[in-house]
Each structure stands twice: as structure tokens, then as C-alpha cells.
Amino acid sequence: MATFFLVIIYLAFISLGLPDSVLGAAWPVMQADYGVSLDTAGLLSMSIAGGTIVSALASGKVIGRFGTGKVTLVSVFMTAVALLGFHFAPSLVWLFLCAIPLGLGAGSVDAGLNNYVATHYKAHHMSWLHCFWGIGATLGPIIMSQFISTQNSWRNGYLTIALIQFALVVVLFLTLPLWKKVGGSGKEERKEVPGSAPQEPGEQQKKAKPLRIKGVKLAMASFLLYCGAEAAVGLWGSSFLVAVKDLPAGVAAQWVSLYYAGITAGRLITGFITFKLNNMALIRSGLLISLLGAVLAILPLPSIFLLSGFILMGMGFAPVFPCMIHETPVRFGKEHSQAIIGYQMALAYTGSTFIPPLLGLMAAHITIGIFPFFIVILVAALFACSERLNILMKKGILFKGTKRNTTAM
Template sequence: MYSLLLAIIYIAFISLGLPDSLIGAGWPVMHTALGVPVAAAGWVTMLIAGGTIVSSMLSDRLTHRFGAGRVTAVSVLTTAIALLGFSLAPHFWVLCLWAIPYGMGAGAVDAALNNYVALHYAARHMSWLHSFWGVGAAVSPYIMSFALSSGQGWRGGYRIVGFLQVGLSAILLLTLPLWHERVRAKRPAAPGAGEPAAASAPLRLPQIWRIPGVPWVLAAFFAYSAVEQTAGIWATSYLVQARGVSVTTAASFASFFYLGITGGRFLSGFIADWLGDRLLIRGGIGIALGGILLILLPLPTVAALIGLIITGLGCAPVFPAIIHATPANFGANRSQAVIGVQMAAAYLGTTFMPPLFGWLAGQLSMQLFPLYLVVFAVILFAATERLTRAVDRAAQQG
């Protein structure tokens, strides 16, 4: 039962990544077909992000009422229906309407799955599962490319991924009894760990905010997302405009940043249980800062290219390790509520920080790119250290 459910969760994480890069891969064709400017993609992504933030905040209430298995199955089905709606949308405004349930489904399943894995599986699985998310995100552009080259158009790309999601939701619905099994793998204990009774009712945001360490973990997720998404979106432009790298080479190394994250999460899974969440977080941030410094310093251009890959490798273990540490840091009875707001903070960073850098670069200079990354990487380090102190202090007092 343990292995079967774990396999299903791995598949679910791949499905989480599948839709995320579809719009980027298909938009050059989509905006022409829908008769809107290129910049209109921002409206779709903002609506998706808004839906994910709302559903992440509601995840504690939903999981309390329906359970992680049902929330995951219904959320995947909601996302599937929204993707099929994308494939049928005759106008841009219809696409925007479908973006809302798309985001709502994605946010709920993300929070529910992350909490379930943090509670029931070892740290290595959290790293590997997030690596599998990267597999899904990497595969979907190829699905869109296949649809475009085979004459199915961009609608065909969304249709293929939508039907894949329908199939996964069917599997999840059929295997709901497995989610009730209290399978639990051994994982390293951390300060604050324990087996408190489940919370009797969902926690409200003010209650979550007052939990020692929560403001710091939210700052950490916001800062991490600012680093990852800004690097992923603007690295190519920086290399071309500020370093004089050819567009082809710059695009390749920007993709290596994401390969560094995916590969780094796969590799960190082998040492996650041995090092523990705290060392993974500190080591990852340190490596990421080293990579950013290679981009920042006036060294030959090849150093900046290598630095981008190292930054991705450093980012790799941070996000999954912070999530996996949540039950130990805040208690298993409150982890779903905390992970929900953590996901919301991450989506806020993803949504607003890359556009802010784009505005600053337009007003000042693209040379700000590594400095911007350094600022948020330092905030990330400071926030995680303050989180550790707050959790340790609460454990000593309680």
C-alpha cells in the first residue's frame, strides 16, 4: 500500500508540472489566433496565480472537511476540465474565465499533496517528488510542439494534457481508500516534532500568523520564489543585454538553470535523510549565493554561465526541505494550515517579483539582475535562520 500510493503521488507531481509551461510554449501561436497582443499572457497568468493563492489559503478548510485524497482527486479533475476549456475557448475572455478554475485546482492540489508527503514520507521523497514536478514542466513544451507540428494546433496541446489529467483524476478517485492508510516512513526528528492530535477545526489566518516562526517561513517562501522565478524568466535577457552572449547560448544556459533545479532535487534526495532539512536549506542557499556571486563579479562571461547552473543546483533542495520541515517546525496538527499559507506566499513572490525586476531593469539597467538575486537570497537566508531560532525557542518554552 505504501509503495502503490507513493507511485500515484509521484505521477500526481508530474501532472502538477505539466500545465505550468504550456502557456509559455503555446502563446506565440495562441495570441495570434485569439487576436490579442503578446503582453496579454500576463492577464492569464495573473488570474491563474490569483486562483492558486485563494485555493492555497482554503486548503486547510478543504482538507479538514474532505481529506487529502478527495481534495487531490477533485482538484486534478478541476484542472483537467479547465485545460479542456482552454482548448475550446473561442475568445480571449473565455480563456481568462477558464484560468480561474485552473488556478484554483492547481493551488489546492499543491498544498494538499505537499502536506501529505511532509507528514507521511521521508525527506528524500519530498526532494524526488519536486524533481518529478520539473519533469512534468519540461515535458509539456514537447507536447505542445508535437500538437503544433502534427496539425492539432495549440488547442490540441491543451487537449492532450487535459485528457492526461482526466486519466490521473480517475486513478486518484479509484485509489481513495489508500489515502486513509496511516503509512508513515521514518524521517529524522527535528525540534518541535511530535505527534499532536489533529486540529479540531481549520485555523484562520490570524491564528496561523501568531504561530511562532510563521512570519519568517512566509518571508522565506516569498524570497525563494523571487529568486527562482526572476532567474528563470530574466536570465536570458541579462546574458544577452548585459554580457553580450548570443541569444542561442543564453537560452540554453537559462534552460540549464531549470535543469540544475530538477537534477539537483534528484541528487539531493540521496542525502536528504542523512543531512536533514536544516542542513539542506543552509547548504542550498550557500551554493545558490555562490552561483549568484559568479554572475555578479566582473569575471569572464563563462563564469556567469556556470554561475547560473550553480544557482539552480543551490535552489534545488531549499523549497522541498522547507516544506518537509513544516510538521516538525509547527506540529503535524497545524501543518496543512501552514503549508497552505506557505504556498500562497510562494505564489505571491512568483507573481509579483519578476515583473518588479522587469520594471526596474527598464527604468535603470539590466545589470541589476545579479544584485536583485543577491538581495532576495540574503532575505531568504536571514528568514530561514530566524525561523530556526523561533522554532527552537518555542520548543524550549513548550
């Protein structure tokens, strides 16, 4: 029963990934249809992520009242309706209106499911959870590129993805009793798991407000930088390939899908590597690999190296987000993890809200050719934040409320 419940959670993460990568893949064609500037995609992305920030910040109260199952069901339904709205949108105004439910549909379920897996399962389950997000994020550009290449229709691409979301809504509705039986409400999910390490923090740490715990703000900054970099590659990768590398729009969308495929495959592989390496080592190695990929996109090398650069950026990004999430209860304690993960998700979406539009604004006034340099700067800053957290961890400055790899399954 618990394994089947985990599969349902994985399916929910496919639904989270599907819409995330579609706008960037479709934008070179959408931009021409609507006759708008390049950086408009950044404003749309900002609108989507803004709604997600709001729902992520409210995730604790919403999940506590309605339970993760109902929140997940409603959230996926909202994204399905929003994507259907993109298909029918007669003007840019309608796209911005549909962006609101698309964003609101993601935040609460994202924070809730991440905290549940972080506190109840081992690191490999967290990596595989986000691998399923990668499956959705990879399928999005593949579907869109197929319709753009064969029908020159981005609208039918959105329609197909909306129908997939509606199919997931049906699955979630039929399995809703299972959420109540196995997962319970958000309050029940935060109970101790049999076999987990006992927590004995001092009274001061118990009473500490999450934002005042040492290292929390640095961890939040890490999420902002990571999601900003990941979203920027997904949103502007196609435009960079079309405008600077002279690739057809359909081919560019396929290349971006390989970037997301790199994230997906990397997280599948990472799930097995977690048996040998800890989260800190995986984060460090992943960031170095992604940095190499961004550098390859800068260098004037043959196309195969450019394609390899996009795949390496995806492979490098793969372990970073799930490992940072899984470290949260280790670094700051289970009793603080739901609140802190909610804050981290809010900062993550803040990064994906403002950083890609910032790149788009700069590109509109300079050139989209700055794209790989921008990514290098973000990854380097993230690496610095990550290493600083590692130093604090080694010195014992961070509050350690949970031992590593002691949770169920």
C-alpha cells in the first residue's frame, strides 16, 4: 500500500513538470503569432511563478486544513484548466489570466509533497521523486516540438498537454481515498515515522523561529539561485539556439527537451548514487558538471559540443534540488522542516519568477548571446552558497535535528 501511495506521489510530480518547460519551447513561435517582444515570455513566467510563491507560502495552512490529497487533486485540475486556456487564448491578455491558476496550482502541492518525502523517505526516493518531475518537464518540449515541426501549431501542443493533465486528475480523484488512508492530513504526515532517529534538540532550538535558525537564509538563497538558473535555461534556451546558433525552432525545442532529459536521467542515476555518496558531495559534483555545460555553450565549438553542454547542464542540475530539499530536516530539524521547506519553495519560485525575466530584459537590450554567461554567474554564486553551508555543517553550527538516512524505506 505504501509503495502504491508513493507511485501516486510520483504521478503528481509528473503533472508539476509538464507545464514548467512548455512556454520556453513554444515561445519562438508564440512570439511571432502575438507580435510581442522577446522579454514578454519573462513577464508570463513571472506571472506563473508569482502565483506559485503565494500558494507555497500558504502551503502549511492549506495542507493542514484540507490534506495533501485534496490539495494535489485541486492543484492539478487548476493547471489542466489553465493549459486548456492557453490553447484557446485569443490574445496576450488571456495568457496572463491563465497564468494565475497555472501558478497557484503548483505551490502548495510542491511544498507539501517535498516535505512528506524529505521527512519520511531516504535520499534516493527524493531523487526519484524529482526524476518524475523531469519526466513531465522532458515530455513537455517533446510534445510541443512535434506539433511545431509537423503542424506549426503551438496551440495543439498545449491542448495535448492539458488533456494529459486532465487524465492525471482522473487518476488522483479515483485514488483520493488512498491519500486519506495512507497519507492522512498534513498534520498526520508530520508525525514521527517508526524507525526514525529520536530528536533531542535544546529548548532554545525548539522555540526558535525558523527564519532565525543559523543557515536558513543561506539555504533559501541557494534555492533562489538554483531555480533561477534552471528556469532560465528552460525559458531562454530555445531563443538562444534560434537567434544565436541559427537552429530551426522545432530543433531548438528538441534540444531543450534533451536538457530536461538530462535532469530526468540524472535524477534516476542519482537515486542509486545516494547509496554511496551523501547529499553534500552530490550537490558539489552536480554544480561543477553544470558549470562545465554552461562553459561549452559559450565556446565556439561544433554543434555536438553545444548539445552536450545543454545535456551536461541538465545532468549537473539533476541532484541539486532534491538533495538540498532532503538535507533540510537534517540541517534544521524535522519540527521546523515543513515551515522551512515552504520558505525555500517560495524563494525557489521567486528565483524562477524574477531571474529569467531579468535575463530576458537584459537580452532585449543587449543580445540573447549573454545567456550562457548569465548561467555561469548564477551557478558560481550557488556553488559559493552551498560550500558556505557545508562549512557551517562541518563546524556544527547548524542545528542537526535528524540523522542522515534513518527514515522509512
